Amino acid sequence: MSEVAKSGITTNAKTGERYIPASTRADGSKRKEIRVRPGYKPPEDVELYKNRAAAAWKTRARGGVPGAETVSSEEDKDKAPQITTPVAAPTTAASNKNAKRREAKRNAKDTDTAEAKGVDSNNWRAPPTRKEEPVPEPVAEPVDLEAENEKKARNLKKKLRQARDLREKREQGEGLLPEQLDKIIKIQELVRQLDALGFDSNGDKRAGESA
Structure with a gap:
């Protein structure tokens, strides 16, 4: 049996010789066999x-995911594994009874543990209550009016002395600043405040005054 290649060359299977077989042209003339x-x-x-990689990239949309098996027919779908959702077993009277027994055992165990620790079993999780102690109200210290008046009188006496010194300097012809002149103007006001506290114009306590 001879094999014919794409180019038209025929190979003799027995002898291995290769040749182009004779043919007839369109005008009817004969072509000779060419070895x-x-x-x-x-x-x-x-x-x-x-x-292969380039060929797989070109045909990626046709063949789907490489290595994945697709279900091509209804028969294949039937062969595919079915995912089933587990169904909970129906509860019975016996199972309910066993569950109640387990719950009772747990409660009894918790009660014994609470009693061993000295805690009330009915409310063993509740923290012990603490009685709030009343907060004592601050007691106001008695105010010594006489001491307060003496303190105020000392401050007024100091300001009065400074103001009188400035007045003497002004009478002697010494120039004063505006704030120093303001202190001189307040001399009468300082005297009135001392009088209200029971002190004379020199800042001394008047005779017969008592707290």
Whole structure:
């Protein structure tokens, strides 16, 4: 049996000889058989290099995810594993009774633990109550009016002495600043404040005054 390549070269399977068989032209003339020298390979028979990665990238939208099996028919769908949701077992009277027993045992254990610690079992989680002690109200210290008046009188006496000294300097012809003149003007006001506190114009306590 002979093999025919894409270029039309025929290879004899028995002898291995390669040749182009005779043919008839369009005008009816005959072409002779042409022998092909060993080792010659026409461009038509040269296989092009194919990059598998590039081919897979070009056909990525056709074949889906590489390595994934798709369900192609109803038969395949039936063969595919079915995911079922577990159904809870129906509760019975026996299971309810067992659950109540377990709950009773837990409660009894908690009660014993609370009693061992000296805590009320009915409300063992509640913290012990603390009685709030009343906060004592601050007691106002008695005010010594006489001491307060003497303190105020000392300050007024000092200001009065400074003002009188400034007045003497002014009478002697010495120039004073505006704030110093203001102190001289307040001499009568200082005397009135001393009189209200029971002191004379010199800042001394008047005779017969008592607290």
